[in-house]
Amino acid sequence: MIQAALATGLVGLSAWAVATFPRSVVVFLLFQGSLLFVYLARIPRWLRTALLALALLVLMPVLGHFNGYYLEIATQVGIFVALALGLNIVVGLAGLLDLGYVAFFAVGAYSWAIFGSPHANIMFGGGFPLAPGWFYAFLLVGLLLGAGTGVLLGLPVLRLRGDYLAIVTLGFGEVIRVLANNLDKPVNITNGPKGITPISRPPVPFDVPYAEAFYFLVLLIVVVVVLVNRRLEDSHVGRAWEAIREDELAAQAMGVPLVRSKLLAFGCGASFAGIMGVVFSAKQVFINPESFTFLESIGVLAMVILGGMGSIPGAVVGATVVTVLNLQVLKGFSLWLNELKNAGVVVLGYNLADLPTQLEPAKYERMIFGAILVLMMIFRPQGILPVRRRARELGTP
Amino acid sequence: MDLPLLVGIFPQVFLDGLILGFMYALIALGYTMVYGVLEFINFAHSEIFIVGAFVGVEILLGMRAAGWLEALPWPLVLLLILVAGMAGAGLLAVSVERIAYRPLRGAPRLIPLISAIGVSFFLQDLIRLVESIWRNAFNLVYPTMDALNHRFELTETIDVSVKSLVVIAAALAMLWALHALVNRTKIGTAIRAVAEDQAAASLMGIDVNRIISLTFLIGGAMGGAAGVLFGVQYGLINPYSGFIPGLKAFTAAVLGGIGNIPGAMIGGVVLGLLEAFAASYLSLLTGGAFGAEYKDIFAFSVLILILIFRPKGLLGEIVRERA
């Protein structure tokens, strides 16, 4: 009861605070924190669902209206949540270390980029870009392409384990990026480093502004992805994946077909990335190979592990934390220091305005992120929201 | 197609590949030794490697400022920076292990990997911070030593510089020394024992923590030496330039069979040769349709092929699953 009141109060209070101080990063973090609180608090299920739906469907867009930046953050968080959930299947559930995950994202992104822009005319003569409505069809195309590429990568590496698998997937990721960077000749498929633009945006019903439209689209996809993830995890498919992670050989001896299960894991994981790639390319209007580097793969992996391997809420929280940390907290912090500096604030007798440019805080965001990763691993290696083995209702024997 | 040209540059490309390969081999040792003992990819090794290069360049720049660079004979200078680079990188590797990896021993395997990635990010910008304050620049250039740049022209298209020879000689010497250390000394026996079974080794009276530190020291030192040689050979370093060679060296270690010291060496040389040949020949052979930019694709494709047929690398044991 107390918790229910507390949860409702927190969501309301923080939402009010964001509306009142639309530029304060701290306040927005509080809003995000209140959602986590709602998720964790012991409140009736209907209340939790209602509060989360209220926050994500109503409050977030309204707040986004006050500050478009928040909506952008929320959209990017959504994109990374889907990626993290996809990778979570491969790494967290099936235990296959994939260091080239962003390749599938790239495949999806390029599929719409090429056909949703005039670029395809170079190859096929004319008739492009496709009508913006095709975007929705390409969500499916991206999904299938992602899955197909995932299976394709899975095939040669089935026999490989652990770090051998890691290096091959890493290589695969690089191959895709280098191909994207170089396939502007002999045939111009990807336009190389110059990238592809302008990529059509989908038609939106009711003239919803694009920022809100993309937010809702991403939210919808994330909800679907979470649902699919939960259904897979809680079925013979998910149990087979986990068995493979625990002991591949014993799993096979118990009747789990390794090849099929592993390919299914690669395919499912990759399909989420493929579909989000399509959304990403339309949202950005422009893509080039710089968005698909090895570091992006590492970033998604860090989200999965930071959140708690194999845990769906973990992947969601991990993706949120990393994205918010990178785009908001560290940035907000360095902007704040910059403001102090511009205002000439004096700390311990030292005027911040004299701070040499070498110590510009904006330059050290990555360093702080690195340190946070290390500290998190040392003090909470199981992740933020680790898997809780669910006690099952036993059947009547 | 210009056949005499293709044939004419062959020895030169081979030599280029060999030098690059030895460089990879030296870095790969750091990965492979740590992997052999702890079964974990020390992702931060590429930064440890580049720290070696930075220690070397700082000493060289300091010596040049003091006017010693010209006064001392070059082999002495080289030896000095090699030793300093090795010491610096080795000590850094040990402290990284102590701070960021030791508390995680026994955790699931991916946990230290993420920690290592964190260390890698941290170190890159830490080097930059330190160098920015100290020199107000973080792109540092190795001072040229003219004696090292002397070239022997063998034919019109082929030549060898003194520094290339130095790189090969130093790499071979260090690989030999490491091999001897691991296989012929008591410390080496202890390292191998810990690699085999930590618990059993500790029951035999081996201080496992000390041996693991030692492994990091040796691996780091090898990386540091590679860093110095890298700087001498290619000239320009910055805090981020360790990343790509590190990735390649890791690939080399896996190619050779990770955890296997001769494997790291062979993997390095194979990868170096592959890259060199791909970069030099792809464009010539395809008439410019594919060029040097495909060298990584080429190298990775060969890696994947090799791993399909030998899933544990070139020198790794052939997998036999035991029930």
Next chain:
Amino acid sequence: MNRYLVRLALVFAVTVGLAALLPASSLEAQASKGTIKIATQSPLSGGQAALGEGIKLGAQLAIEKFRGGLEKRGFKVELVPFDDQAKPDVGVANAKNIIADKDIMVVVGHLNSGVAIPSSEVYKEVNLAMVSPANTNPVITDRGYPNVFRICGRDDVQGVVGAEFAKGTMKVKSAYVIHDKTAYGQGVAEFFKADAEKKGIKILGFEGTEEKSNFDPIITPIKAKNPDLIYFGGIYEQAGPFFKQAREKGVKSKFLGPDGLDSSDLVRIAGKAVVGMYYTSVAGPVSVYPQAKQFAEEYKKKFGKNPEPFAAQAYDSAAIAIKALEAVTKTGKAPTRDAVTAAIRDVRHTGITGTVEFDAKGDPKKALYFVLQVAGENPEKWSDNKEVKRLSIAAPPVKK
């Protein structure tokens, strides 16, 4: 779990209280008429940080130097540097943050066209002006957005200038083209190649590489083919080691490159290998523009190092922004983004990279291009590099 949650809630409550007391805005609004902010977006961390920082510092220098006029009118002028990490998604998030800050009137950036294109889509939403010091990709202005300007030349033009010089002045018969696989480097190199071929120069090879350290395998075929000229489309960080290693391996060809090579670090890295080589540039040589010399000295004095390639352009970009802001605030009223964007279109500014005026697309109207020759091995004497040739070429119309 329960207690943990209650504790969590308490922490929240306390922070809400604190946050309400200390909103970020409490630091603002101290000046009498409000604050005008100029943002920079460029990579301040990661592999391209050196160039990105050059942009930030160039803009910073200009703002500190020229803000006096605005301050006299009662405005506080500030620089807000953003780190786009050379990543498009980060750039877009920053852009959203920028447009949410109503005090930001102009953005100076980016370094990478790949980040600039999607970010400028965001700026366009609120008609916020972006003045680009470094994005040479034709797409940037070919979209015809009213709020996008650049003061640097375009890839297509610089490549042509290089080819013109190679044929007309250097009189080379064959050339080998290397580029760095970035939109900038490859773009310049492709235009150089196309124009050089048109002019009758034989292209012996065209090669791109992301390699930063080891150029041996690329140099070997070059040496065997022995071209008269090597054109490097890219940035000095990569070109320096390349030229150095090429000379060390006995390559005797002449060198030529675009303005990415215009940095004293080029000689610091490559030493005598690059002495006597040529590069094209939009930034005027110090001998012609006294302000340029002054800029280099001030930059060096303030930041302790020589300006990076795009620092001068960033300096001019910020100076133009301030000029436009001054025009808008003549009446003493606070500026609006629409007004500033319109004012930039009318600015005519003689800065250190020449006189800049924008055409309808936002390209500089008649850009002046210079060919310079590296004078000596001493990085301190980079500004002694002499102008060899001067060309004036307008941006071409949009290709359809």
Next chain:
Amino acid sequence: MSALFEARGITKRFGGLTALHAVDFALDAGIASIIGPNGAGKTTLFNVFTGLYRAEEGGVTFRGQPLLGLRPDQITALGICRTFQNIRLFGNMTAIENVLVGMHARVRLGLRDVLARGPRFHASEGALMARASALLERVGLLPQANEVARNLPYGDQRRLELARALASEPALLLLDEPTAGMTRGEAGALMGLLRALVADLGLAVVLIEHNMRVVMGVSDRVTVLDHGEKISEGAPHEVQADPRVIEAYLGTRHSGAPRRRLAER
């Protein structure tokens, strides 16, 4: 009519070592034991039976169907399941989840059923749960159903492995040293359970055992391996009396020379 399970002339080599040499083995029903000194090739034989190893020579048939060349999961689907000498449970999964994985081969659901969560899915999942619970009850682990396998005591882990193997509804069960490390009482209870299972389910069982008390007590037939060769076969008392068996166990032939260790963990 051929036997339920029949292996003929199985030969398996590792490099230069011949781990199994022309071993014949057949079983129709009941409990058969395979015994022999360490390194005799018993586990290797199991690995050949279950498809983990591919024999160089010889053939295995199950209900008349040849098994050689099939994958382990296919063999399990046909109705042969095993346990491991060094328990190989899925350590981070709960006891009941372990058993559920064992039923994988019997699940008749497609990806569509899983994603749609229709009545078919719920019916199947409900049936699985009921059977898994029944199996756990059978081995006496129902109270620990939601414990993580890694945290179970040793004896419980052995029994859980048995339940997991039974979950695939095998007709033939291969048990690799099921009583290793158990007290005499525990071993006795387990054998009682085994005999009951054979009686109730009509299971055929092959045991690898070192504990002679267990072997002699429970087996219908005993096969003795030494150095990869079958040296004796027959009813327990016959084998016990076979001089070659005594020799092999006492090791007079090699007068105390250390045995080869091979593929034996």
